Amino acid sequence: MAADSEAFSTAAVPPSAIPRPVGVGIIGCGRIGQVHARAVTALPGATLVVVADPFEPFGLAVASEFSTQWVSDWKELVGNPDVDAVVIGSPTPFHAEQIKACVAAGKAVFCEKPISNDLVTIDDVIQAVDAAGVQLLVGFQRRFDSNFAKVKALVAAGAIGDVRTFTIKSRDPSPPPAAYLQKSGGIFLDMASHDFDMARFVCGAEIESVFVTGAAVEDAAREAGDLDTVIIVVKMSNGVIGTIENSRRCSFGYDQRIEVFGGRGSVVGNNKSADAVEVHTADGAGVRGLPYSFFMDRYADAYDGIMGAFVRMVASGEETPVSGISRTSAELTKNGLFSALLFRSPLTSPTMVTTTEAAWTSFADKMRADDAIPPLASWNELLSTAATSGELDKALWILGTMKATGTRPTAVTYEILLAGCAAAGDRQVAFSLIEQMWDDKVLLGDVTLPDGMEDTLRAILPPEAFD
Secondary structure, three states, rough: OOOOOOOOOOOOOOOHHHOOEEEEEEEEOOHHHHHHHHHHHHOEEEEEEEEOOOOOOHHHHHHHOOOEEEEHHHHHHHOOOOOOOOEOOOOOOHHHHHHHHHOOOOOOEEEEEOOOOHHHHHHHHHHHHHHHOOEEEEEOHHHHOHHHHHHHHHHOOOOOOOOEEEEEEEEEOOOOOOHHHHHOOHHHHHHHHHHHHHHHHHOOOOEEEEEEEEEEEOOHHHHHHOOEEEEEEEEEEOOOOEEEEEOOOOOOEEEEEEEEEEEEEEEEOOEEEEEOOOOOOEEEEEEOEEEOHHHHOHHHHHHHHHHHHHHHHHOOOOOOOOOOOOHHHHHHHHHHHHOOOOOOOOOOOOOOOOOOHHHHHHHHHHHHHOOOOOOHHHHHHHHHHHHOOOHHHHHHHHHHHHHOOOOOOOOHHHHHHHHHHHHHOOOOHHHHHHHHHHHHHHHHHOOOOOOEEEEHOOOOOOOHHHO
């Protein structure tokens, strides 16, 4: 796949920029699907042909609002001959399968990030896209925000001379619940990925090395085995050094700022507010409006912009402005980028070091020394330590970290964890694991279940979960 296009415009799309009509289908009628439906129907030259969602109330509501057709099966949408391009706004576990189906049907694809939470799957998808020669645009909409686009344009024009450093601050108004965080892939994939992309965008270079430190300050992050406050130091392939600060909570709103510093000055992109009014009286200067408190308000124009770019890309055959990925998982592991994200262990206890924490420290030290992702057998051994110690919360965190590296769990992995659940009598964690097995395409029929567990599960789960 070609590198992301540096010349691709982030400006609004005029009617004349769409040389031919483009039929669009949208998979997923949730919050982001509705945003994209609104953008598509406002674009000259684009037609929203059909939307797909398995939940009838969502699908019918969107179809009614935007005067289009609803189908429950996304495969029917992909097979529709009037659909030239597909927008994927479904949950992350479905992205890879849906992209590959679109590619096989010769449809251009816009996919919300991430393509997947593991690198092996991403590589597989990118290979399929490359082999088919189909266009894929990944939804890093911040490139189309007027602030960030102007910063990029000024840097590219040499307004501040040679770029030396940059600082990105990205803070959310409030954290999502632990249940979301557990499935999000973690703060680096779910949140900081936008900032990694922005670093690449403004610097015109790839990330070469990463150093990470962070903490889990609030209960939601601790319960999910994640972090909520991190500082990341990156070095780019062109020598530029940058810092990225992420926080899941910001009391004054959605904080999105950037500064790029160069040999002749700096350029700063500040927060956006609903208004820019200030009050000045004898008592002093008043407070300017606070930043937006919701990302869809803050980036409303950017969502319109990226959808306009997608339609224009499909209609004219222009290069993809935000391609799937520029490096394979092997390259990411080699340069230490992805392994750096693993050394942010929230497992440590302020009062004592448990058996699992000691095993994780040794495991992580070896990863750091080898600068390589360990084999599945090593991960299973570590998970066995956690499961037999009864530290199931830590076992879940290790499982999530393992999958994020692209290491696929097998039936043996889940046998180890379910045995730990049976020994601890923890039905809640057991059901969480079974849900993950479904996502990982591991069938219960392939797993040797602890005594008594199979009968219980067969009574409440559909037969296809076993066969």
